[in-house]
Amino acid sequence: PKCASPVLSPESAKFCALCNHPLFSESNGTNKAPPLLAGIPWEQVERMGVIKALIATLRKSLLDPQVFFGELSSSRNSYMAWLYALLLGSIGALFNFLWTYFLITPLLALLPGLDEYTGQNTVSIAGLMMTPVIISFKLVFAAAYFQVLLFLTRSNRQNTWATFRILSYTQSTAILDCIPLIGSVVAPLWSLYLLAVGLHKIHGISMAKAFMVIVLPIVLVMGASLFIVLLIFGAGLAAHDIAKDFFNLIRF
Numbered sequence: 001p002k003c004a005s006p007v008l009s010p011e012s013a014k015f016c017a018l019c020n021h022p023l024f025s026e027s028n029g030t031n032k033a034p035p036l037l038a039g040i041p042w043e044q045v046e047r048m049g050v051i052k053a054l055i056a057t058l059r060k061s062l063l064d065p066q067v068f069f070g071e072l073s074s075s076r077n078s079y080m081a082w083l084y085a086l087l088l089g090s091i092g093a094l095f096n097f098l099w100t101y102f103l104i105t106p107l108l109a110l111l112p113g114l115d116e117y118t119g120q121n122t123v124s125i126a127g128l129m130m131t132p133v134i135i136s137f138k139l140v141f142a143a144a145y146f147q148v149l150l151f152l153t154r155s156n157r158q159n160t161w162a163t164f165r166i167l168s169y170t171q172s173t174a175i176l177d178c179i180p181l182i183g184s185v186v187a188p189l190w191s192l193y194l195l196a197v198g199l200h201k202i203h204g205i206s207m208a209k210a211f212m213v214i215v216l217p218i219v220l221v222m223g224a225s226l227f228i229v230l231l232i233f234g235a236g237l238a239a240h241d242i243a244k245d246f247f248n249l250i251r252f
Contacts (some may be wrong), residue, residue: 039071040169052243057084061172065194069201072169078161081168092174092187097128099180104118135171140169148235149213150160150203166198 003153041048041056048056060068075081075205150156150163173191176183199210 011208042084043077058172061169065197067196081165085168085171086132087173088171091130092177093131094178139167157204162202170194
């Protein structure tokens, strides 16, 4: 104790009987503060504060997605995931709006033939204000869409809300839109990787199958579009040959 006297108090006592000083310091573990809770930092906003929880979630989801989505598998808080997606998506939309007005438009105006181009036509204040609604609609639609794909490939180990939470936290990449030009290119690619990790960790499928679920529909659509173009082109050539033969018959 503080008085440096021999400990004369009972073993169960917490304070010295002579000077009333604690017998055990915090370093002994008796009065140690509770450790940080494992899990998603954003779901601990009340304890950590908004800024700290936001930064911790960004760092963890972007730089250590395997651990992040592994911990997300035990979460059921879709409401907080939705709020996170709205916040990050709105930040990304705001910076896209600013870059369009103050960077892209002036640069394009310097190019010949594009001096009348105005980026303001592509991004409006009204559209910016509708960002939370648009993000919410996209999350619900994408969650249902990927859940159907997971069902068709027999990979749906969790329900639609679990997929919704994955998609919500992939909005972390929207913070990259703060970087002009480069951010808008890197963000979608990194988002696809985070989505694959999320499907892998939460639905329990391999990374290869997760990428297949994401990429296969795109490949099928591109293949179908190419087939239709080739079909139209072939039909045009066939029609040209038929018309040519017809006119040759009429001539004779």
